[in-house]
Amino acid sequence: MSAYFAFARSSFHSQLAYRNEVWANIFGKLVQVFARVAIWQAAYAGIGGIVVDGVSLQQMVTYALLGGAVMGATRPERIIGEIGRSLKTGDIAVWLLKPLSYPLYLFANECGSFGYRLMTQVIPTIAFTALFYGMLPPATLFDGLMFIAFWALSFTLLFLMSALFGLIAFWLMTSFSLDWILGALLQLFSGLLIPFWFFPEPLATIARHLPFAWVVYYPNAVYLGRLSAADVWLHLGLGLAWAALFLAGVLWLWRCASTRIIVQGG
C-alpha cells in the first residue's frame, strides 16, 4: 500500500513544481466560477425573479460555486490521457511486469492530483468567491456531512468512469475521442452548469437516473437540502451501486485489455 501512497505523493509534488502554473490555474478557476455565477445572475435578472421553481438566486449561486470549484477538482481528461499515452508509448506493458495493479496506480495518481487541486484551486477559489458572493452554508448539519460523503462518491465515480472510458482505448487504439465523448456526457448530464430542476421533462427524469447525476447534481442537491433524509440515503446507496458496477467494469476491462497488449518496439 505504501507504493500507492508514494505514487499519490509524487503526483502531488510534481504538479507543485511549477509555480507559474499554480497561479495560472487559480486565476483560470476563479474566472470560470465568476462566469458561472454571472450566467445565473443574468438568467434570473432576465425573468425579473429572485425565486424560480422554488430555487432562490442565492441557492443557484451556491450551486454554481460548488459545481465550478468543488466538483471541478477531478479531471477525467488527465486519467484518459494517461492511459492513452501509456498505450501509445508501450509503457502499459511494463505494468504487467510489476507486482502492482495498474488501475490502483491510476487511482493513487489521481488522488495526488486531486489533493493538489484541492489545495491550490478549490480552497482558494471557494474562500475568495464565498467572501465575494456570500455562499450559503449546508441546509442542515446532516446535509453538510452527507455532502462530504457524496463528494467522495463523486470523485470515485468520476475516476471509475474515466478509467473505464480510457481502457476502451485498447480496442479503438485512440483515447482522443473517448475523452471528448465522456466530456460531452458530463457536460449535459452531470448537472454541472444546469441543475435538473430546470431541465424539461422527460429529459430531467432520464438525467436523474443516469450515473453522471452523482458527479455534480446529487452532491449539490444534498448540500442545498433539496432531498429528504430518506432520499439522501436512497441516492447514496444508488450511487454506491453505480460505483460498484463501474469498478467491476474497470477490473473486467483491464483483465481483457491485458491479454491484448502487443509490444511492437524493442
Add this chain to the structure above:
Amino acid sequence: MLIHHLRVLPLLVRMHVRSQMEYRGAFWLDRLAQILSYGSVFATIGILLARFDTLGGWTWPELALLFSFQLLAYSLGAAMSFVQLRDLEELVRLGTFDTLLVKPFSPWAYLVFSGLNIGYAGHVILAVPLMGWAVQSVDFAWSVWSASFLIAALLSATLLTAALITMIGATALIWVRSNHLFSIFFGFWELTRYPLNIFPGGIQTILITAVPLALTSSVPVGALLGKPIPILGDWAGPVALLAGPIWVLISIAYWRYATGKYQGAGG
C-alpha cells in the same frame, strides 16, 4: 525567398494531411466525438434558454449565432496555430527547435504549415449549418453591408485567434514553459459563448484588452445585431474589424522578440 516559401508550403500541408488521414476511421471518430461535445454545450445553453427565455437580453437564435460564430472563428484560427504552437514548448525543451532555426525557411511558417490541423473539420461541420440556421432565425433585416460585415468580422476573429495562440506559444521561447497560459486562454474562451454584458466589469475589460477574445465573438456579433456593447459602445464594429490585423502585427513583433531571446533549453 518569398516564392520559395510559397512553393514549399503546399507540400508541407499535403504531407501532414496525408499523415493525419492515414487512420481514417479514428480520424472521423475523433471528429464525431468533438461534434458531440460541442453539441452538448450548445444543448446546455438551449436548456437554459428554454427555461429563462433570454440571457443578457439575447434570444435563443441570437445566442446560436454567437455560439456558431465563436466556434467557427476559433476553429479556423486554431487550425493554423494551436497544436503547432502548443507543441513548441516540447521542441524548446528537447532542443529540437534549433533544427528549425538552421533551415532556410521561416520557423513560424514551417511550424504552422507542416502541422496544419484538419482535425478542426468537426467544429466546422457543426458550426456552419448552425450559423446558417441562426442567420435565418434571428429577428434581423440582412443587407449586403451586414452580410459583408459578418464575413469580414469572421476573418478578423480568425486572425486574432491565431495571433493570440502564436503569442502564447512564442512565450515558450523565453520561459521554456508556456502551455499553462493556454489554460487561461481557454478559461476565457469558454466565456465568449455568452454575451459580454452579463459578466462583471473586470472580466469585460480583460476580454477586450489583455485577452481580447470577446472581439472574436460577442463584440462583432453584438455590433452586427445592434446590441449594446459594454466599454466599446458604437466603436464595437470598427474595433472588431481592426482587431485581427492589429493583433497579427503585434504577434509578428512578439515572435521576433521571442526568437531573439531564445537561448535553447535542450541538450
